[in-house]
Amino acid sequence: MNPEVVKDFDVGPLLDANSPTRRFYEELAEKLLSLERVRSVVVTAVEHGVGRTSVCLGLAAALAGMGHRAAVVDCNLRRPHLHRVLGEPNFVGLTSGLETGRALENYGREILPGLLAVPTGPVPSDPASYLGSERLVEAVRGLEEGRRAILLDSPVADRVVASRALSEGFDGILLVVHGVRTSKSIARETTDNLLEAGTNLLGVVLNGCARG
Amino acid sequence: MLVVGLTVALVLGVVAVSLFQEPVYTAEAVVYVSLQEDPGTTFDPQSFFSNVVGAVTGGGLMREVMKKAGWKAGVEGFRQRLDVKPVISQGGESSLEVRFSGSSAGQAARSANSYAYLFVERVGKLGQNRLAGGTLNADARVERRAVPPVRKSSPRILLRTAVALFSGLLLGMGGALFLESRARGWRGVRDAEMTLKVPVLGAIPEYDAAGEEV
Numbered sequence: 001m002n003p004e005v006v007k008d009f010d011v012g013p014l015l016d017a018n019s020p021t022r023r024f025y026e027e028l029a030e031k032l033l034s035l036e037r038v039r040s041v042v043v044t045a046v047e048h049g050v051g052r053t054s055v056c057l058g059l060a061a062a063l064a065g066m067g068h069r070a071a072v073v074d075c076n077l078r079r080p081h082l083h084r085v086l087g088e089p090n091f092v093g094l095t096s097g098l099e100t101g102r103a104l105e106n107y108g109r110e111i112l113p114g115l116l117a118v119p120t121g122p123v124p125s126d127p128a129s130y131l132g133s134e135r136l137v138e139a140v141r142g143l144e145e146g147r148r149a150i151l152l153d154s155p156v157a158d159r160v161v162a163s164r165a166l167s168e169g170f171d172g173i174l175l176v177v178h179g180v181r182t183s184k185s186i187a188r189e190t191t192d193n194l195l196e197a198g199t200n201l202l203g204v205v206l207n208g209c210a211r212g
Numbered sequence: 213m214l215v216v217g218l219t220v221a222l223v224l225g226v227v228a229v230s231l232f233q234e235p236v237y238t239a240e241a242v243v244y245v246s247l248q249e250d251p252g253t254t255f256d257p258q259s260f261f262s263n264v265v266g267a268v269t270g271g272g273l274m275r276e277v278m279k280k281a282g283w284k285a286g287v288e289g290f291r292q293r294l295d296v297k298p299v300i301s302q303g304g305e306s307s308l309e310v311r312f313s314g315s316s317a318g319q320a321a322r323s324a325n326s327y328a329y330l331f332v333e334r335v336g337k338l339g340q341n342r343l344a345g346g347t348l349n350a351d352a353r354v355e356r357r358a359v360p361p362v363r364k365s366s367p368r369i370l371l372r373t374a375v376a377l378f379s380g381l382l383l384g385m386g387g388a389l390f391l392e393s394r395a396r397g398w399r400g401v402r403d404a405e406m407t408l409k410v411p412v413l414g415a416i417p418e419y420d421a422a423g424e425e426v
Binding site: 021024025027028031032051054055058059174175177179180184187188191195201202203204205206207208209210 | 398404411414418
């Protein structure tokens with residue numbers, strides 16, 4: 001992480017093992033680890049700005065801190081964010097791997113020991129064709145070797161439902177709901193839509209909820 | 213809280229309005245009207261009864277009734293409180309139900325009886341000249357005098373309170389459900405699980421990030 005480039009977001013508490021939020025991410029990690037046959041998880045949200053990338057990084061860092069190798073792959077091809085949060089360029093990433101067919105390890109960087117971060121790479125003119133392709137599933141599944149969890153930092157839930165690869169190609173979906181900003185009716189509608197679409201909705205993460 | 217608050221407010225409002233409302237007492241008199249026909253003639257009792265009532269109630273009957281009942285507040289107010297209903301039973305018997313709603317029990321009974329007796333008196337005068345060319349005749353008598361009612365007919369505080377209680381509960385619950393569905397902010401994991409019907413795997417508290425959450 002290059003601290004000079006991070007200007008609008010403090011990623012420190014998410015990656016720092018001594019952060020006050022770490023234990024909450026560890027509890028989440030333990031619950032995720034307890035789920036059988038769940039390795040690649042699509043992390044989506046009801047709406048933008050509720051903390052998908054934060055949850056992905058915090059959870060992956062907790063997993064890595066617990067000794068489980070993990071990876072975060074930014075699938076937000078319309079609004080790439082992971083590289084910004086990490087203060088890194090976005091010259092190569094997921095789309096590079098999809099185009100060349102090479103393993104995604106080649107296009108990411110270990111930001112912590114055991115934690116690989118793969119940004120989107122150059123944004124394509126037709127993101128839907130990338131997100132709907134079987135190559136996406138194969139490329140991400142390729143990261144599972146030697147890793148306990150792959151977290152896909154994905155678009156909002158309605159786009160996940162629209163993408164067959166994201167909704168059906170992985171082991172489950174984790175829905176991020178903001179504890180203050182997300183309205184209950186919209187959250188309920190989203191969970192209903194995900195379940196009606198036949199996705200394996202593993203559960204919800206209540207992010208940014210009040211302390212205490 | 214909302215349910216209780218709304219219910220209490222509605223009940224108190226209704227009770228307050230009812231207490232300040234003028235009490236209303238309703239008294240009823242019944243006049244029996246006998247319609248007679250000469251043998252060999254055919255007539256329609258309903259239209260004949262209507263004709264009798266129409267003939268009797270015109271010609272300043274209302275003013276006479278008001279005078280007899282001691283009413284001084286104007287003819288329009290008297291009309292509004294008077295309810296006269298002609299009734300023809302299935303057996304062909306005709307009667308007139310006279311109801312009056314007054315601010316006192318005595319006034320209500322006095323007014324209803326004044327109307328009933330003046331109606332009978334006028335039918336009697338009408339009967340002296342045989343109707344419809346002499347083939348039809350009508351007679352009337354007060355079958356039941358109005359008596360001063362013991363209870364007021366309005367406002368019915370108990371009934372209104374019950375309705376307000378029920379409405380308050382219904383409105384309160386509806387409002388609470390509506391607000392709950394629009395609410396932002398969750399009371400915790402249990403609240404989220406109850407609302408979303410899916411397990412909550414984690415609850416991450418907000419931290420002092422310098423910028424936006426992504």
